Amino acid sequence: MNVIVDLCVVPMGVGVSVGKYVAECQNVLREAGLEHQLHAYGTNIEGDWDEVFAAIKLCHERVHAMGAPRITTSIKVGTRTDRPQSMQDKINSVADQKNS
Numbered sequence: 001m002n003v004i005v006d007l008c009v010v011p012m013g014v015g016v017s018v019g020k021y022v023a024e025c026q027n028v029l030r031e032a033g034l035e036h037q038l039h040a041y042g043t044n045i046e047g048d049w050d051e052v053f054a055a056i057k058l059c060h061e062r063v064h065a066m067g068a069p070r071i072t073t074s075i076k077v078g079t080r081t082d083r084p085q086s087m088q089d090k091i092n093s094v095a096d097q098k099n100s
Contacts, residue, residue, distance in 0.1 A: 003049045004087055006076040008042035009059055011068035021066060025059040032058070037087060042074070046087050049079075 011021045025043065029036040032055040034047040045052050060071055 001049045001079055002046065002084065003052050004078045004085070004090070005045045005052055005056070006042055006074075007045055007056060007059075008074040009056075009063060010072045010074075011063050011066075012070035012072060014068050021063045021068060024062050024066060028055055028058045028062055035087065044087050 007025075009021070009025055011018050014021065022038075022043075026036070026038060029043065029045060032047075032051060034045050034052060034055055036043050036045045045055070056073070056075070060073070063071055
């Protein structure tokens, strides 16, 4: 099953700046070959359910390995069975409405 996920991984106990931890999660997603888009407060990911959630688990493992004692993660998940839909399809749909 294909899924689109909005992921926000927040390492705790590492200070105010978390950029290097976010960058490591981006590395995980790139290595997994998953389509993803970083935004100001998280990352959108699309792909096969099992592959996406395996990558999210690996993000946690890597961030802990970097020294973060705690991580809090927010996840929004969307699936649909009536037709295929990508992140770009969703963006285009809004843009089309805005330009109408």
